[in-house]
Amino acid sequence: VTKRNPRDYIFGKVIGEGSYSTVYLAKDIHTNREHAIKVCEKQQIIREKKREQVRREKDALNILSNSGSSLFVKLYCTFQDAERLYFVMSYAKNGDLLPYINKVGSFDAACTRFYSGEILRALEHLHDLNIMHRDLKPENILLDHNMHIKVADFGCSKILEQPDAVDKSILDENNPRQRSNSFVGTAQYVSPELLTEKTISPSSDLWALGCIIYQMIAGLPPFRSRSEYMLFKKILNLDYVYPDGFNADAKDLVQKLLVLDPNERLGTKDDQRYTSIRSHPFYNGLDFDTLHVTNPPPIY
């Protein structure tokens, strides 16, 4: 197969922006297929010291693209020219989840169950492959033409090395989780352990899931502040409230995910699948294993 180059695509509108990247809607002139092409400026990557993040994103996307799951954006191919790197990925026609939450103000229980259930399935698959997303938020949950999710943006992801291969210098013997020296993720969804001991574990994605379930029902994330310092203080003090009328089962589930100790969050003691989350009363009647072939409930 000949290596693709920018001239194989007709570039359209900008559909996403990052500090060192722009995502375009593009059409492959040979297949007429629509793709999302993430274009990264090499100079910007070097200036922002993001080479490692770009490498991690490509590695995670390659593993996921070959894993057979439809719950993630697929990386079709990459190429570069003198100034830029190009990542050709799946195009999710309906954009990300945030405008849908903002548009209706609050998801009903059926929508919250379905979409948080699809996100849980994605986390099960991701964590089974020893990959942590570390920046899970509604803007990174995309919706395809059938309104099923595709998780995107693995720029903050981490592939947890196999225990015997891990670099001991960063592993604190008393602590089964690896230490990372860089703060990653988006402030409102960042877990307390990433703020304090800088430890990384799949449990940080479960914290973010708790924040997303709260936001689906309340319309806003649980921890909010104009100042990042005050926001971090609220997270570390678990300083958030449930609005009146918040679904009682969902409240109980969120309370079991927004736990300061990452080892005490619901699901952290499960292996393979998050059975203790799947069996929570909020998900009563939801068949997780057929979600991908179920028509999503309307968002209204």
Ligand SMILES: NC(=O)Nc1ccc2c(c1)=C(Cc1cc(-c3cccc(C(=O)NCCN4CCCCC4)c3)c[nH]1)C(=O)N=2
């Ligand atoms: N950082 C990243 O890696 N970002 C990525 C990666 C892959 C990727 C990605 C981002 C995508 C983002 C995306 C953005 C959009 C989009 C942008 C602007 C407008 C719309 C749009 O209007 N869609 C119709 C749905 N609207 C949404 C709001 C409520 C009414 C209905 C979609 C579609 N897909 C994508 O499709 N594939």
